[in-house]
Amino acid sequence: MNATTPEDRPFGTVLVANRGEIALRVVRTCREMGIRTVVVHSTADRDSAAVLAADEAVQIGPAAPKRSYLYPPAIVEVALRTGAEAVHPGYGFLAEDPDFAEICARNGLVFVGPRPEVMARLGDKAAARRLMAETGLPVPQGSARPLTDARDLAAVAREIGLPLIIKAVAGGGGRGMSVVWQADQLLPAFRATRAAAGAVFADDRVYAERFLPGARHIEVQVLADDHGNIIHLGARDCSVQRRYQKLIEESPAPALAPGVLGRLTGAAVAGARSVGYSGAGTFEFVVDGDDVAFIEVNCRIQVEHPVTEMVTGVDLVREQLQVAAGRPLSLGQDDVRPRGVAVECRVNVEDADRDFLPCPGVLTEFVPPGGPFVRVDTHGYPGWRVPAEYDSLVAKVIAWAPDRRQALARMDRALAEFRVSGPGVRTTRDLLREVLADPDFRAAEHTTSLLAELTARRSRPHRAG
Incomplete structure (x- = not known):
């Protein structure tokens, strides 16, 4: 029985305009808050975990994203027909589309994210770069x-x-x-x-x-409301990337030079304040020793948000919903007290030996890991067909421990337990374990070049003798 009273709920019904693990993630927090959920889906996702978990699911189009998840008229029509008061866009698809946010507003729907004009200013990466430079943030x-x-x-x-x-x-x-x-x-x-x-x-x-090949990719999570409150929840290291897309993230960012963390968090808060930001957002930087440079803002929840949640105990989706309803943040900066270390590994249905070629198919075996302080955000299950039309992410494994050494050991154990198989299906699991064992990574001396160097070594033919 849900103990939330109607007065406590920011919304009665929320439509989730996304798919996969993030759609399921939003549904779960809504359920804890006593909020009814509507999930829209394509024909390819009719049996997805998010669809099965929602209070109501409505098919809006075929598998092609442009005719389903990227088609605002269908999404808005379902929201109005099902009595939704707000639309949570997750990440990707329409999550950072100011036009979609404006369409929602014109139809009396609350878009869970920054105001359209703020997204428009920050969504133009070149304009955001100039804007942050004018605010005083260092830029490359x-x-x-x-x-x-x-x-x-x-x-x-x-x-x-x-x-x-x-x-x-x-x-x-x-x-x-x-x-x-x-x-x-x-x-x-x-x-x-x-x-x-x-x-x-x-x-x-x-x-x-x-371009700084020896730099690290560090980002700062911020939360802001419409009452002038802006806080940060620390920094994440997202330097392990393939084709500029992250595979491993951790919080707090390890081994930063003295004073760098304060400069990063201060810059992020100042940047958010300068544009009147509200909701959850991420300010991204490149860091090379003592040098820090702003690169972009992500006006949405991030794929890697669980590591911040694990070390702070803050439910970022809950805060998003509260802020979207016009309420103040539930915590101030002094309430943010990170504890321990959290690491996230993205398990993608890809062949790491073939330039990360997606290899979707039916998951005949899917057994996520468990154990103490291990969280798995996934929409996979045995018998589910991974669609070829969408991102290849099938699960995020998050491990927490009091220190980084224990967190890495726990993550390696969890990945070793993770069993995923099916005809033609391969995953990034083994490559992730190789990264965890890499001396530079374990010493927190890695940069954004690490994975390219590692995969290059893996692809070289072995010589006999």
């Missing part, structure tokens, strides 16, 4: 505005040197990026990145920044 050397042609890119390269990274202005999730190491790569990289940006984000504008 790079183009002040989107590049109009390859000559602009060549001028930036002459000014800041190589290597540099070309990014999609509307990018996110590690997509729409190219690293240029040599001058003769500038033109093809510019064309390829623009084409990818246009195809993925319907916006082919790009900009360029100095």
